[in-house]
Amino acid sequence: MPYDTFGFSTDQVLMRDNVLRLLERIFPASAIDDHEARSAYPDEAHLELARAGWFALPFEEEHGGTNCSFMDLVVLLEALAYYHKGLSTAYLGPTIYGGAALRHGASEEHKRAYIPEIIAGKVKMAICYTEPSGGSDAAGIRTRAIRDGDDYVIRGQKVFITNAHVADLMVVSAKTDPGAGRHGLSMFLVDAKSAGIEVRNLDPLGSRTTLINEVFFDDVRVPKRNLLGEENKGWKLLMRGLNLERIVLAAASGGQALKVVEIAKSFAMERSAFGKSLHQYQVIAHRLAEMRMLTESARATTFRTAAKLDAGIDAVADTAIAKTVAAENAWKVADLGMSIFAGSGYVAGDMQRIFRDTRLGPIGGGTSDILRNVVAKEMGL
Known part of the structure; x- marks a missing residue:
């Protein structure tokens, strides 16, 4: 292996x-x-x-x-x-x-x-948080959920929603008290086939097998029993899974970087230029070494953070660091991999696909800038 x-x-x-x-x-x-x-x-x-x-x-x-x-x-x-x-x-x-x-x-x-x-693999889910007016400001959303008898009626728009086009269930954030900021946020479990939901595929740079979408909610009726947690207490629920989200995203970035190192090394060993294998040129060997160092740094940070979480430590700064380091390193590794493949990497193939896919890492699941804010706050800054 x-x-x-x-x-x-x-x-x-x-x-x-x-x-x-x-x-x-x-x-x-x-x-x-x-x-x-x-x-x-x-x-x-x-x-x-x-x-x-x-x-x-x-x-x-x-x-x-x-x-x-x-x-x-x-x-x-x-x-x-x-x-x-x-x-x-x-x-x-x-x-x-x-x-x-x-x-x-x-x-x-x-x-x-x-x-x-x-x-059993029979239910797929999409998480509908981000809106056109802003992604990182989860408390500033405009989607409304208005109580109507035994239902809530949801009205609004979400964007960059992964796999909404194949989802059976959606978890949707909406304001139940629009004047209360994060204290007016609620979370709902919504049947993706409900009347009033429209999903439109977007055309992303990468992630072609798990597309992102726009989702429109036009007076979508959701039973009161589908409120997740308590009304106006959705912020706490939203925040509760962040450590888990960040550590698994860090792990995924590490996996991408591992694949790039593997395929770039194989390419450099097999490809010749000016009578020598590419890997025999110091510039290529150094790039591969840099890729390996970036990859193992990402993995080490991720594994150490996972160990902290398993020890029961609420490692908020550590998970933010792991996700940021791993995502940014994977993107750097992919960029270096493209430089080794040159024109062969610019056309269809594994290198081009992974290059496109890694670019999402520093954006999705909390941008690197937002996560730096998290780390700074944990430092008391």
Whole structure:
């Protein structure tokens, strides 16, 4: 198997090996290329990963999960993103983003109804937070949820919503008290097929197998029982899963960087120029060395942070650091990889695809600038 697993437990090495073998069988390179070309969601791979039990990892045992460790999740997400970033994104929607909202905010009735279906791969989820007026200002949203008898009526627009076009359920943030800032925010579980919802695909630079979308809510009726947590207490629920989100995104970035180092090294070993293999030129060897150093720095930061979380430490600064370092390093590694591939990387292929995909890392899931604000605040600045 292709990369260093020092510090992994025996079970975690087996996890990594098993999931990569599964993906090679169910989603070979030709399938990745086909799905990328069609901007098609990897439905069959999603279902096969679920059948193999991988979607059970983050959930509690009483709902059919395995209640895994943070390090287990890091190992899994790194492997998924190493193989293909779209698969890690497909995994995150129902298990990490939607899963966290269900675990921490849903009624027991909804947990029993939906978590087993997520684990079985039968329910996909989208998280509808970001709006055209601003992404990082989660408290400044304009979408409204107005109480009407036993329902809420949701009206507004969301944008950059991953996998809304294939979702069965959406977790939607809306203002129930528009004058109260973050104290007027509520979260709702919404059937994605509800009347009044319109989803439009966007045309992103990367992430072609897990598209982002605009979502319009035109007087969408949501039963009161679908309120997640308490009315006007959605901010706490929104913030509760941030450590988990950041650490798994860091792991995914590390996986992407690992793949770039692998394919760039292979290219440099096989390609010749002026009578020598590319890797024999010091400039190329140094670029590959720099890529390796950036990658292992990202992984080390991620693993250390996962260990802190498993020890029960509320590592807010650490997760912000891990996500920022890993995402920015993966982008730098991809840029260096493109410089080694040169024209061969600019056309269709793994290098071009990963280059496009890594650019989202410093933007999605909290921009690097916002996360630097988090770190500064944790430092008392």
